[in-house]
Amino acid sequence: MRSLRVGLAQINCTVGDLKGNATKICHFIDKAKALGVDLLAFPELAITGYPPEDLLLKPQFVNDNLRQLELIQKHSSDITVVVGFIDAKDDLYNAAAIIHDGKLASKYYKTYLPNYGVFDENRYFQAGTYCPIFVINGVNIGINICEDIWYPTGPTSLQAYAGAEMVVNINASPYHAGKRKFRERMLATRASDNLIIICYVNLVGGQDELVFDGGSMVINERGELIASGQQFEEDLVVVDLDLESVFCSRLNDPRHRKEKLKLETEEKPRQRIVVSEGENLKPKPSLPLREVKAYELLAEVYQALVLGTGDYVRKNGFKKVIIGLSGGIDSSLVAVIAVDALGAQNVIGISMPSSYSSSGSKADAQLLAQNLGIELKVIPIEDTFNSYLNMLAPSFTGTKPDVTEENIQARIRGNVLMALSNKYGWLPLTTGNKSETVTGYCTLYGDMAGGFAVIKDVPKTLVYQLARYRNSLSGKEIIPRSVLEKEPSAELAPNQRDVDTLPPYEILDPILQAYVEENKSSTQIVAMGFNKETVQRVIHMVDKSEYKRRQAAPGIKITPRAFGKDRRLPITNRYREK
């Protein structure tokens, strides 16, 4: 039986850590060789990490990446390795190196460059224009990169009809909720449409706003998932591919022959590059059984938040984080995520009560900290707040208290967190959710102050679901029941409630999703059944708070449209829908 042992090395790279990434790549090469892997694939731009953004405009950076590629090449005796790197020829290319037995056998350049959503690849790369077949151990293999496989008539089809029996598709595909399923469906269709085995290897790890969720897959020519990698963890997937079966399927499928004829007459014949002719007949060790965790949607989102937070903290050289604990649901969820990401010993809660803080909230913060086993510092802000009021009294003569005084409290808390950060090197995590961030129901330099905004892309209703999910994992109320049940309030003024300013979250969140994530017009949203005045009020809040979001800390993307690179709106913007 013609077969090939393929390994998918789903690794957690760090942007810019060229040496560290190369060392990790070499380590996985060693592991794969011990398992008798013939062909080992790494993610897109594995050497540089993804996305390197404007580092790509530094010639030195590109040269340094090429030097690491040489070291990897020297480390690759007796194996074929496919690894993502940046090639610099006449221009820059998002490239895959095909290394065989210590030599750079060939290269493939990404054909479809994504330039939407969070992607800016046209800013940096020239698109590749050829997609050859590589003969590796006698097997005809197409290699392509990420976006390439999303096009039904793209490289995968061209390679399949030019004779490739399998495709290795290397990725840096960012996570959003449910994306793994979406990918699997597309890959299964692509595989069965083209009667080809697809080996999909994805990056894993957090990078600023993005989480790469791994979840590598091998899908056979019938569209069946035959192996997969863990989600949100490094992994090495090793599988033996049965290539006879591809040939057999093709003989029995009239579609394949017709489509092949069509493409062959339309396209120039593909180039064939022989990397290694003969099959590897050395005896191979038997493969260990693997168990791959399956995540439901809430669990998946939760894991993404844990990985994104942990990686931001670690990759930026921090050890400990601080979180302002108000006793509310948002800061409680962030604290639990931080503990799951970094361990209780690396999370410090800061309770900063004012006279408007309810005793319930103060007690809830205490109880949460106790449940989590984290240190809690209590720093009352009352005196400093009064000192501000005194300082500003001459300027405020004749005015009434308003949102100004509320913001001063939030900003004192921001300053306290930043002071602790400056003094001890702790990273402050902010606790604002998506519903607040998008309506501007938050204080710039106040509760928005901090280095990383963990739940920035999590709508409030999902915050509750995640909190309940996390409690269910422990089988006890880590986040106290009273936190889950009390009415949401910023507690910055007497008897304040979120619903005094915002519509109830069950109404707000679907409006926000329609307006922000789906770019629906107010007319369309009203037609969904929402009150016109409410819709217009919400849209107005969203539009006028762009300036706040521009100065917000980055946070983890978990929806199809998050903030930052994913949503680029002018601040100066007089557009108001009629």
Added chain:
Amino acid sequence: MRSLRVGLAQINCTVGDLKGNATKICHFIDKAKALGVDLLAFPELAITGYPPEDLLLKPQFVNDNLRQLELIQKHSSDITVVVGFIDAKDDLYNAAAIIHDGKLASKYYKTYLPNYGVFDENRYFQAGTYCPIFVINGVNIGINICEDIWYPTGPTSLQAYAGAEMVVNINASPYHAGKRKFRERMLATRASDNLIIICYVNLVGGQDELVFDGGSMVINERGELIASGQQFEEDLVVVDLDLESVFCSRLNDPRHRKEKLKLETEEKPRQRIVVSEGENLKPKPSLPLREVKAYELLAEVYQALVLGTGDYVRKNGFKKVIIGLSGGIDSSLVAVIAVDALGAQNVIGISMPSSYSSSGSKADAQLLAQNLGIELKVIPIEDTFNSYLNMLAPSFTGTKPDVTEENIQARIRGNVLMALSNKYGWLPLTTGNKSETVTGYCTLYGDMAGGFAVIKDVPKTLVYQLARYRNSLSGKEIIPRSVLEKEPSAELAPNQRDVDTLPPYEILDPILQAYVEENKSSTQIVAMGFNKETVQRVIHMVDKSEYKRRQAAPGIKITPRAFGKDRRLPITNRYREK
């Protein structure tokens, strides 16, 4: 003599203000008609303003822009109008409408979409693929958009060799220092290479980080500038073009015939679209004499800052601004710019002395305010600073004062400005220069707190030059001499000086320019003659402060590479040059 009266309407549009922009366009149409203009051109995307960014992803926005185009069309009897808009056919196009006598005669789609620097046009638009010749009043005219003219073998050449006698190139070209001269040189070459008249019309006005500087130009087929628009102001340039002269030049230039032959055989013949056959023989009013201000480089930069600041404030609906006046050079320059942009009655200085503020600095802030005729509020921060120290004392036990205490002072000042902003609706302008912003020598949420960062892209050495330039305009020391002469200091600790932390600015600024604007490596910068240790220290400061810049207010781009959209670096980034 065959001639055509052309008008270039260099208008100040506001992004998203579709109705306001259309009204302005109609107003300029009226003005041009009164002057007997045959062909009137408006800037790129004049209807939407530039850049509309992700507003383009809202179908309603695109529809609303098309509705305004119809209104403009109805307003255009007895004249030909070229105006930038977004067309939605199978996809979105950055388009020019050719309207003649109330009818939409044709359209042109931008061929070259910029996707570098501050531009993201591949994110939104499909590129056009045809460049016809339009016959307007019997004259053969090529129309193209901005980037199109920067390509030597692009639409301009194709149109010229297919018979166009003149090209109308509509623009939204952002300013950086010296760019007008750079444009003029390119346009002159393009015109004389192709023996074609070029009518270049540019947008004017500030939009978030960008300033469009106008400076429209008409350049004849010999490369001579025959008319130009004001820089940094709205203007209507009207000029009579002598088309006989183009024909005559072509007959006498062997180059033209040879190049024409080459392109004609290589390219399909261009389409000819007849808009209006006959020459307009109606008598025309004589044109008034015009005087166009010429700006030297410092004056040009200064005007860009004034326009960018004024437009940000006005277009975002603010009237008054506040500025923390330390008595230093940066805040002094920002105050003068603000007064020039908005008038003294709309600028309020806030002096926030601490015990580290020198009496000289306090006096300088007073004197500056007096010279400018602006209100100055003095709000001492000492008590509130002490209140912070008390509040934090239990958390800081056993530690020594460090940068933490400095930052607390800066953040109190930030909070005071934000409180005044919240209470009275005044926009706080930040005062950090480029040398500080790029090295991170500034306090997040402290001196970085505010809505707009006027001199964010101005290196410190240029700050001094601009201050001296502005004083020279008044013929007196508006910015007091002591401000210009004293040693730079943040005054956040006893006897603090900038040189305790940073290299002298005469050394720092060229290093920063090489590293940040030119992406030179440390090796290259050392080879320029700088001390290796200094270069490495500066690069380290730049690299590790990316997180601060990500949360900074937007500011005006005046160099070839500013911050924000112009420079996109990951925060999580372990790349360190060896």
